Amino acid sequence: MSDEASARVRLLWGPHPKPSRGPKPALSLDRIAQAGVGIADTEGLGAVSMQRVAGQLDFTKMSLYRYVPGKAELVALMVEAAIGEAPPRTGAGGDWRGQLGDWAHRLGEVFAQHPWLLDATVGPRLPGPRELTWMERALAALDGTGLTGAERMDALVLLVGHVRGIVAQSRAAGPAGEPEARFLAPLAELMRTHGADYPALTAAMASAAQPGGHDRALDFGLNRILDGLGALIAQRAG
Amino acid sequence: MSDEASARVRLLWGPHPKPSRGPKPALSLDRIAQAGVGIADTEGLGAVSMQRVAGQLDFTKMSLYRYVPGKAELVALMVEAAIGEAPPRTGAGGDWRGQLGDWAHRLGEVFAQHPWLLDATVGPRLPGPRELTWMERALAALDGTGLTGAERMDALVLLVGHVRGIVAQSRAAGPAGEPEARFLAPLAELMRTHGADYPALTAAMASAAQPGGHDRALDFGLNRILDGLGALIAQRAG
DNA sequence: CGAAAACTGTGTCCGATGGACACTGATGAT
DNA sequence: ATCATCAGTGTCCATCGGACACAGTTTTCG
Incomplete structure (x- = not known):
């Protein structure tokens, strides 16, 4: 109902309607998430900040807010990126x-x-x-x-x-x-x-x-x- | 070995050598920890900050640093205060x-x-x-x-x-x-x-x-x- | 074809955070 | 009485997440 909540859902679950007019985005949710994951992997989650992630991508901190509503959502994206694909079903059905x-x-x-x-x-x-x-x-x-x-x-x-x-x-x-x-x-x-x-x-x-x-x-x-x-x-x- | 680490240990484990000279401390580790626990209980750990805890006790933020090396140690004290006494041994020895x-x-x-x-x-x-x-x-x-x-x-x-x-x-x-x-x-x-x-x-x-x-x-x-x-x-x- | 709309990235500003440091007083041992 | 010691304060700083207005770019429509 509230568009703030639905925006948060849409960020993780899509759809991501791509804009028709205006300049093409130079970044992507995927690249941002990957940059965050890279920082967190090497220096921990505490080292992940907006400026840090932006700096990793050679962008300004505020640029990220064009893609991500806030830090909590960035972390959510990082989690989804890091958790990876779920393992396929293994073994027989009964085991x-x-x-x-x-x-x-x-x-x-x-x-x-x-x-x-x-x-x-x-x-x-x-x-x-x-x-x-x-x-x-x-x-x-x-x-x-x-x-x-x-x-x-x-x-x-x-x-x-x-x-x-x-x-x-x-x-x-x-x-x-x-x-x-x-x-x-x-x-x-x-x-x-x-x-x-x-x-x-x-x-x-x-x-x-x-x-x-x-x-x-x-x-x-x-x-x-x-x-x-x-x-x-x-x-x-x- | 490092005095920073041993200070952290001493904060939780004692001893707390009480100074002889100088004014008597107006606060205590216990009061500080309790104030922090109270804030965290009602508003979550995110609401616990140095100024917030200090304000609760009608003191300045920097006063707390006379008792606690930093926020991490304050949280450690809060944990010890909140976890309470361990339950006594119950039941028979074999159960x-x-x-x-x-x-x-x-x-x-x-x-x-x-x-x-x-x-x-x-x-x-x-x-x-x-x-x-x-x-x-x-x-x-x-x-x-x-x-x-x-x-x-x-x-x-x-x-x-x-x-x-x-x-x-x-x-x-x-x-x-x-x-x-x-x-x-x-x-x-x-x-x-x-x-x-x-x-x-x-x-x-x-x-x-x-x-x-x-x-x-x-x-x-x-x-x-x-x-x-x-x-x-x-x-x-x- | 030109103008307006929509969108992207940037610069600047703000409040709050944890913390460093120098300072003023108060206190007790000598 | 003196002076080292310690408590609490005031000021300052870097960094954080975030708001907002702005300039530049691209597409669509009149």
């Missing part, structure tokens, strides 16, 4: 477990390649077509199981929450070389001084510093979730 | 399932009361003593199960990820009255126009608009997780 596992792994890879997606997707926002396609794929994998629609949505939220949690943890551990010393070292120092107050935590961390890393953590939670879902599905079927 | 379920519910309540905690706890940061105590409680519940330390950590990440996911979803749905129309209505409109491209999603959403709400969604995922953990624990024991 919901394999499909969901594969889906979660691919989602984890996307988050790993664009860690700022975590920051960009907190809070209420409007999903784009690609994001909805991702959701569609996961939900379609649960077709044929006896789960209700609400349960399928809940299972999806559960999966996404887990992947996000793993990525957040892996980002805190600092795979990008040096940040490791900025958060893991102070925490290790803390455990050395206050560790006595957290016996279970110290015990768990002592044996948690294993190889395998976050892929193992992702698979651990994933297997628990899929086991739990499997139990429910089997119960519904039997 | 890991009941304990974890209770723990997750209490964590969900904290997030529900302070939705901005979602925004404030993205990205790498230094945990405070209360936050670590929360973690300690959950890990302690898994004592006696045959899980390794790494597995217990993974289980914790899994639980937290789920609770966060549920809170994020419930915030998007908009429990606070009017925001519902700003994100659910456009999405419903989208499903009406583009719904044909997302058959599984439309089917799931159609039956998902049930009563029960997010408590049900929280319990659904929680039960799946606990079922999955139970299967692993039983396997290790047997």
